[in-house]
Amino acid sequence: MSESKKAVVILSGGLDSTTCMGIAKDQGYELYPITFDYGQRHRIEIENARKVAEYYGVSHRHKIIALGFLRDFGGSALTDEHIEVPDMTKETVRDGEIPVTYVPGRNLLFLSIATSYAEVTGSQAIFIGVNALDYSGYPDCRPEFIHKVEEVIALATKVGAEGKAIRIETPLIRMSKADIIREGTRLQVPYHLTTSCYNGKEQACGVCDSCRLRLKGFAEAGLTDPIPYA
Numbered sequence: 001m002s003e004s005k006k007a008v009v010i011l012s013g014g015l016d017s018t019t020c021m022g023i024a025k026d027q028g029y030e031l032y033p034i035t036f037d038y039g040q041r042h043r044i045e046i047e048n049a050r051k052v053a054e055y056y057g058v059s060h061r062h063k064i065i066a067l068g069f070l071r072d073f074g075g076s077a078l079t080d081e082h083i084e085v086p087d088m089t090k091e092t093v094r095d096g097e098i099p100v101t102y103v104p105g106r107n108l109l110f111l112s113i114a115t116s117y118a119e120v121t122g123s124q125a126i127f128i129g130v131n132a133l134d135y136s137g138y139p140d141c142r143p144e145f146i147h148k149v150e151e152v153i154a155l156a157t158k159v160g161a162e163g164k165a166i167r168i169e170t171p172l173i174r175m176s177k178a179d180i181i182r183e184g185t186r187l188q189v190p191y192h193l194t195t196s197c198y199n200g201k202e203q204a205c206g207v208c209d210s211c212r213l214r215l216k217g218f219a220e221a222g223l224t225d226p227i228p229y230a
Contacts, residue, residue: 006030006123007169008114013048014196015214016129016172019180021056022189023171024127031056032121034063034114038106039071040078041085042200051193065113076103078198085198087207098137101198101209107140111149111168118166119157125167131180132173146170177217185223192226203230
């Protein structure tokens, strides 16, 4: 009897991670979503993640992990109230410049903890919605970073030592935002339950970098974003 396919999905409640959830489900994986509460300004996304997990019928497996020390550290517009989220209709980020919305060590921490959940649940894969095309220039979204973490996971885990390494799946990494949205729409991903806004209000601001990338993606896909904007 073949072993069932299981995957941990790092689920923020945003567009990309929810698309990853849909892709993992379409590929036949049993879903184990994990969400991180790291004191982010846009805490509304945690509730969105709960709704997405419920939509896919896996609320009972959904883990929400507190990483409040990232807010204590600060250093990012997403965790430090003294640093403003840039209005990208008025500001620009120079090529090679890492924006103030970068959270130091975030994906490294997320993948480490997701690895623990994957090993405990017997999951063969971790899905993460990193993107190296239509993205904000974060260093922890690059393919080189993912490959190195995958190597570390193989060395640092019991399953890795037994020759059954956990894979990091990044199905969106080379896709444009428009292509991500087209694929998610094909898979009936519940975009109406997601948020991408860094400001974390009931209505998305439409002017932060994340909102701008999302709106651009929907426009290029020829579709209408189902969430409300201020």
